[in-house]
Amino acid sequence: MRFVSTRDGGLRSSFSDALLHPAAPDGGLWFPEPIACFRDLSRLLDMPFLERAVEILVRLLGDEFRREDLAAVTETAFDFPVPVVEVRDRIFALELFHGPSFAFKDFGARFLASVLERLLPDARPRTILTATSGDTGAAAALAFGQRPGFQVVVLYPKGRVSPLQEHQFAALGGNVRAFAVEGSFDDCHAMVRTCLADAGLARQLNFVSANSLNVARLIAQVPYYFEAVARVRDTCFRDAPVIAVPCGNFGDLFAGLWAQRMGLPVKAFVVATNLNSAVPGFLETGTWRARPSVPTLSNAMDVTEPSNWERVLRLFPAEGDGTTLAAMRRALRWGALTDEETKKALWELNGAGYRADPHGAVAFGVLQERLGLNETGIFLATAHPAKFKPMLDEMGIDVATPPNLAQVLARPIRAESIPANLGALMQALGL
Ligand SMILES: *Cc1c(COP(=O)(O)O)cnc(C)c1O
Numbered sequence: 351m352r353f354v355s356t357r358d359g360g361l362r363s364s365f366s367d368a369l370l371h372p373a374a375p376d377g378g379l380w381f382p383e384p385i386a387c388f389r390d391l392s393r394l395l396d397m398p399f400l401e402r403a404v405e406i407l408v409r410l411l412g413d414e415f416r417r418e419d420l421a422a423v424t425e426t427a428f429d430f431p432v433p434v435v436e437v438r439d440r441i442f443a444l445e446l447f448h449g450p451s452f453a454f455k456d457f458g459a460r461f462l463a464s465v466l467e468r469l470l471p472d473a474r475p476r477t478i479l480t481a482t483s484g485d486t487g488a489a490a491a492l493a494f495g496q497r498p499g500f501q502v503v504v505l506y507p508k509g510r511v512s513p514l515q516e517h518q519f520a521a522l523g524g525n526v527r528a529f530a531v532e533g534s535f536d537d538c539h540a541m542v543r544t545c546l547a548d549a550g551l552a553r554q555l556n557f558v559s560a561n562s563l564n565v566a567r568l569i570a571q572v573p574y575y576f577e578a579v580a581r582v583r584d585t586c587f588r589d590a591p592v593i594a595v596p597c598g599n600f601g602d603l604f605a606g607l608w609a610q611r612m613g614l615p616v617k618a619f620v621v622a623t624n625l626n627s628a629v630p631g632f633l634e635t636g637t638w639r640a641r642p643s644v645p646t647l648s649n650a651m652d653v654t655e656p657s658n659w660e661r662v663l664r665l666f667p668a669e670g671d672g673t674t675l676a677a678m679r680r681a682l683r684w685g686a687l688t689d690e691e692t693k694k695a696l697w698e699l700n701g702a703g704y705r706a707d708p709h710g711a712v713a714f715g716v717l718q719e720r721l722g723l724n725e726t727g728i729f730l731a732t733a734h735p736a737k738f739k740p741m742l743d744e745m746g747i748d749v750a751t752p753p754n755l756a757q758v759l760a761r762p763i764r765a766e767s768i769p770a771n772l773g774a775l776m777q778a779l780g781l
Contacts, residue, residue: 458567533770562601
């Protein structure tokens, strides 16, 4: 399939080139166009997850790669379960946290690693450069950490990720270097984008970004939306389900909308955020109010300049007399929770016998507010609750820590602190 720039639709790229050069030359992001559509949906929904994921990827990437190779990549990347759990009548959790880093970022990071290793061995970059609000760093570090020929550089906002998240990428050592940046996630992300935009630097570093501005990440997230719908089909009667997505950089929401454009029946997507709520504010009022990011309990969503919003906007061109905003308001529902409301959602879920993490809880809380009578809702449970154990303990919610997560905490942190500018990073990397 082909990709065009979100800004100049005349700029085109193959998937491989878009993966290796995630920023378009005009500063835009790669956007799939045209979007392939499935006509044989019920056959597809009947398949088991892996088989279906291969079908989807062959449909999307079959012009660049052979089916056998895509199947091998899919099987190595998605080698963990993707359960759908009913948490109360007609509300389901799509659990995306059963991979090695215990968050959904494993889908994208493991897929990226697998594609680079198997499908593009000659074009292999040396450095995987990643800004993280908490979970991308761990997923990238674990996906690439043991692979010879790669070094992983993780930038994260100092003091704004949970201790466990920090241990997952900053205590690995080896070919993983972690930098605690004195700033916000938005600052870290801006550093990655500046690197991407600088051709000279990109050559010197020979790097690829594992952030969701990379289309490889997003493609890897399309198949689990099909799984969600396939598993709840029977409870929906004739209606399609409503899916709530806990949003930070809006890559996950974009992947969901992409799946919907491929023909997946979804009645509406619910944009769920914490108080970093620029997008719900925009959908509500029609104006974009930039504010500095505030730290919240759902820290991986503490993003105020979501880079994938540009991609989402391109899915909703103005039509007839309608504006883009009107089209978005028809397709989306939205809401934002305070930390207090997030805690209420966590307690409520706990009362129903389900332990969630704060990100999933935000999605659940907003879904409950926006779900109509007789509708079936699914929320994305994006991280394992054990990643937030100290906070949940304080709230009286008991979660067991999986053994391999407990081991991670025993290792010392080896992060280097740097100010939020590229010069400091280059110096630290010896460039
Ligand atoms: C990254 C992350 C999010 C936000 O996903 P985006 O694709 O950036 O919107 C939500 N929950 C968790 C646990 C995350 O790590």
